[in-house]
Amino acid sequence: MTGPEDHSDPTSTSPGHDEALLQAWRDGDETALTELMVSFQPRIWSVCWRMVRHAEDATDLAQDVLIKVMQGLPGFDGRSKLSTWIIRITMNCCLSHLRKQKLRRHASLDAPRGPEGGTRADRLQDVEPGPVQDVQRRDQHRALQEALLELDVEQRLLLLLRDAHGVEYAQLAEVYGVPIGTIKSRLFRARAALRTLLESSVSAAPTPESSDAGPREHDTA
Amino acid sequence: MINPHTNEQQCLAWIEGELDSEASRIFEQELQRDPELASRVQAMRRDRDLLQSMPVPPVPADLSERVEQAMTRPMLTGDRVGGPGRFRRRTQRSADHANWGVPIRMAALIAIGVGVLVVLVFFSPISRVLTGLHDENMVAHDGDVQNLMVLSDPRNTEAGTDGTMAFDVVVEDPVTPEPLAMVLHSESDVLPRLRELAKEAGGTLIRNASQEDLMEDDFVASSSGAGRPASREPSDAPVLSGDPSMAPSFDDQFRYADAGSVYTIAVPLSKLDELLVMLDDAFGTDGAVLLLQDHLSDANDTDWVRTLRAREAVSTWTRDTVDPIVILPIFQP
Numbered sequence A: 001m002t003g004p005e006d007h008s009d010p011t012s013t014s015p016g017h018d019e020a021l022l023q024a025w026r027d028g029d030e031t032a033l034t035e036l037m038v039s040f041q042p043r044i045w046s047v048c049w050r051m052v053r054h055a056e057d058a059t060d061l062a063q064d065v066l067i068k069v070m071q072g073l074p075g076f077d078g079r080s081k082l083s084t085w086i087i088r089i090t091m092n093c094c095l096s097h098l099r100k101q102k103l104r105r106h107a108s109l110d111a112p113r114g115p116e117g118g119t120r121a122d123r124l125q126d127v128e129p130g131p132v133q134d135v136q137r138r139d140q141h142r143a144l145q146e147a148l149l150e151l152d153v154e155q156r157l158l159l160l161l162r163d164a165h166g167v168e169y170a171q172l173a174e175v176y177g178v179p180i181g182t183i184k185s186r187l188f189r190a191r192a193a194l195r196t197l198l199e200s201s202v203s204a205a206p207t208p209e210s211s212d213a214g215p216r217e218h219d220t221a
Numbered sequence B: 001m002i003n004p005h006t007n008e009q010q011c012l013a014w015i016e017g018e019l020d021s022e023a024s025r026i027f028e029q030e031l032q033r034d035p036e037l038a039s040r041v042q043a044m045r046r047d048r049d050l051l052q053s054m055p056v057p058p059v060p061a062d063l064s065e066r067v068e069q070a071m072t073r074p075m076l077t078g079d080r081v082g083g084p085g086r087f088r089r090r091t092q093r094s095a096d097h098a099n100w101g102v103p104i105r106m107a108a109l110i111a112i113g114v115g116v117l118v119v120l121v122f123f124s125p126i127s128r129v130l131t132g133l134h135d136e137n138m139v140a141h142d143g144d145v146q147n148l149m150v151l152s153d154p155r156n157t158e159a160g161t162d163g164t165m166a167f168d169v170v171v172e173d174p175v176t177p178e179p180l181a182m183v184l185h186s187e188s189d190v191l192p193r194l195r196e197l198a199k200e201a202g203g204t205l206i207r208n209a210s211q212e213d214l215m216e217d218d219f220v221a222s223s224s225g226a227g228r229p230a231s232r233e234p235s236d237a238p239v240l241s242g243d244p245s246m247a248p249s250f251d252d253q254f255r256y257a258d259a260g261s262v263y264t265i266a267v268p269l270s271k272l273d274e275l276l277v278m279l280d281d282a283f284g285t286d287g288a289v290l291l292l293q294d295h296l297s298d299a300n301d302t303d304w305v306r307t308l309r310a311r312e313a314v315s316t317w318t319r320d321t322v323d324p325i326v327i328l329p330i331f332q333p
Helices: A015-026 A030-052 A055-075 A082-107 A120-125 A135-150 A153-164 A169-176 A180-203 B008-015 B021-032 B035-052 B063-077 B084-123 B125-134 B142-152 B191-200 B250-258 B269-286 B292-296 B303-316
Strands: B180-184 B204-207 B220-222 B225-227 B239-241 B263-268 B287-291 B325-331
Touching: A015 A030, A015 A082, A030 A055, A030 A082, A030 A153, A030 B063, A055 A082, A055 B063, A082 A153, A082 A169, A082 B303, A135 A153, A135 A180, A135 B035, A153 A169, A153 A180, A153 B035, A169 A180, A180 B008, A180 B035, B008 B021, B008 B035, B021 B035, B180 B269, B180 B292, B191 B204, B191 B239, B191 B263, B191 B269, B263 B269, B269 B287, B269 B325, B287 B292, B287 B303, B292 B303
Parallel strands: B180 B325
Antiparallel strands: B180 B287, B204 B239, B204 B263, B220 B225, B263 B325
């Protein structure tokens, strides 16, 4: 179980152990699959949650990913690492989910919604507060969360996989099917875009008395 | 001064702390000469640190249970999956079946192939042509061969013989790709990005010929699309980039133009996946691929349903035997 302040890399824990569990399951150990799924749950969940920042959506997404993994596991040929394969499934599910939401938004004339459906307030309310060190740090995280939600979904995913989950360049290149140089270039663009969003949010921040949730001084770490 | 475009990988390495101490020292010396860039990359480094420290709520307690329930749902229809062990056995059986499936499919394909050959030899225009060669009373007219060639051209299978502009394409051949539509929710000039997209994917970008083009004296029609005089602006040329032989038929270009499409991209099926990935890259969620019929129909389903339907159709097209051309007229609603 991942706690609120669990920052361990959820995508690269003991790949040898994962492969051993997979082999054990293929050899007939029926508990190995359960163990494998349980070991991947925090990794999948954290990617899904960070992408959509909505508890119910993230749970649905994580469920979809786990089901797809279980359904696809018999056909997994081992040409890539198991974690790479699972990242790809997670990535596809997240992007598909966000695209669907955007298309639904195009087709719907409902009340104003956030970037991927749901109001911004709905999404941020779902953030577990966690034992953050101080108010400033919490504000920085809040500003970052808002900027991430504004960011292009592909860029958001790439940044999260690299920074929040520590996925190696080689693995990202394999997941995306592009050279490492392309990944680096995209990543740099994503960082620059995030920075621009954060800077613009600072310049557009309302006065403290008009908002208690706006991004403030996130750039002073 | 550091050029961020030529040194972005160095910046990235510094941001991520991947430069060794000497390289890092040199880089930081260079940064001192560009305070603006220094401030920016330092801020990017802090963003990264912040991202790494972002808290994540605990995994929902009921996630395993939900997955288990979803996996055992077929129990309601009599196909009990049970726990992971039963799932494993079931999928193992599926894998065993899959092993037998290859020879069975091959046998079925051979049988179908023989059947098709019999039909072609005895009942098709080929038989008339072939038998005509041996029959003194029959003459194989050039027209027979021409008709056969016209019918065998996949670009002509959609054209109505009565000259109508119908879109109700019936695709019986599973390897013939159904026409798609690329929908771009972008108000800016998309031409530069489309050029790049077509070029990178090894496809062809054309400006669809319209009925009005026919009224122009200097308009030249060719089998590969519409021809225009060289004096026109480059962006107004019919084939903007790529191989003209990939362009859709003239009739199709008219229909696409009538429906509001200015450009069309044509790619070999083998390159379609690459194109779709690049489309995502270039347009993000502002770009979608739909079945052409879906895009032009009045059906009351939502766009995301149409997107899924197109994706499902594309995923069923065989990519390893033949490499037909996929046509994607581009619409900007």
